[in-house]
Amino acid sequence: MTSRGPLKRADLPLAGEVRQPQLELQNVTKRFGGVAAVDGVSLAVGKGEIVGIIGPNGAGKTTLLNCISGVYRLDGGDIRWEGASIAGRAPYRVARLGIGRTFQIVRPFGSMTVRENAAIGALFGSSRARRGPREAFAIADEVLELVGLKEKAAHPVATLTIPDRKRLEVARAVATRPHLLLLDEVMAGLNNVEVDEALVMVRAVHATGVTVVLIEHVMRVIVGICDRAVVLESGRVLAEGEPEVVLRDERVIQAYLGERYAKRLKS
């Protein structure tokens, strides 16, 4: 597999072309016991988009990500990737199709270096061709540069600060060479300045031609980088659209942002 550069003209949809979504969720449903954690969610993500998923704790955001990445089997609906159904595929197969993901609770290999951790992503997440260690380390170096961890490549992960651990989590996922990257709260626990630095990293990854779907509670991220925001509540889509518009939606303020935050956004 060749490495992909920035979006080329040929990747962009032609005028008049009917654009097929890269990822399409059709009525996706996932139940736990009697509770529908994800309850009939339909959503289309176009190639090259950055989509933010927000919503109250327990609204089903991470469950939805787990449905896409194959961690959970669907109880209803379908997930289509580049037009073909991927529902029911094992997580490693979904990864090899080009859907990478991070986890909310990062679990790097603690006794290994930053570079070795990133190489793991390249070794085991790859599509078709098996990569050898030499190629995996080459990819690791490239990815660490992209996420801003190049200087710390030889460090043991135990010495990394929280923001750097999050960068490494992104690096591991990017090393699988995804076409779509699912980010689960990689900016939680960062202050505003650290968030801004992380946004630079996400933009850099995006600029290599990767579609991004991210979950965040940090509105600086949603407004700062997302083309579109999707609000989940009780497993359903409550609102969807341009971030600035969605965050002013009275229903979204009611269910998610709260009055104090809404005031802060306005001022």
Added chain:
Amino acid sequence: MPSALSPEPLLRVRGLNAGFDAGPVLFGIDLEVAPDELIALVGANGAGKSTLLGVLSGLVRATSGTITFGGEDVTNARPEALVRRGIAHVPQGRRLFGTMSVEKNLLLGAYLRRDREVSDDMTRVLDHFPALKDKLSREAGTLSGGEQQMVAIGRGLMARPKLLMLDELSLGLAPKVVDRLIEVVQQINRGGTALLLVEQDVLVALDVANRAYVLENGRIALSGGAAEVRDDPGVRKAYLGT
């Protein structure tokens, strides 16, 4: 000892140094908390905020310096001794016992207590967090992030602390939930409990605090009234990104 002329703060930290095998983390920390204060502790990730809370709750050893609490030297006292004296620590990431019930998690906060008022405090905790009332028998791990944070704070309160230390209250929580929790934190403070709040959402922390300390690379770089700290150009640039 407390004197009428210069009232002893509840917590006084003087010249504190601490760290781990990998190296020192905190250098010459001076910090005070009065019995009724709400103090914000602000700083970048890796600055040493959680380590400082660790030293204050006896989980990390001080290599030099002194910590006095209620006028008595408690430097390097054991964690349980510090809980008995009235320091409760709500750790980052909540650290609940996920497969135990909400009620048991809360009661664990009162593990050391032998008084008869534990059930009164349980009532008080549930008054602060009514959402937990009908979830007492649920496994704590099945609660939403916001509810888990309520249990973690509630567990801290069950020790009936004089000083409650909260590490990253807002971590991974919806804005509306953070608002609600901050209101409760203010209520707790008004009820006479001192608070030491570590928070990445610096604006939220400085909004409710009386005073603030800014920790940079293990040193107190700035301290003062919360409004004063918020308006400091260096703080604005380093933490608020404005």
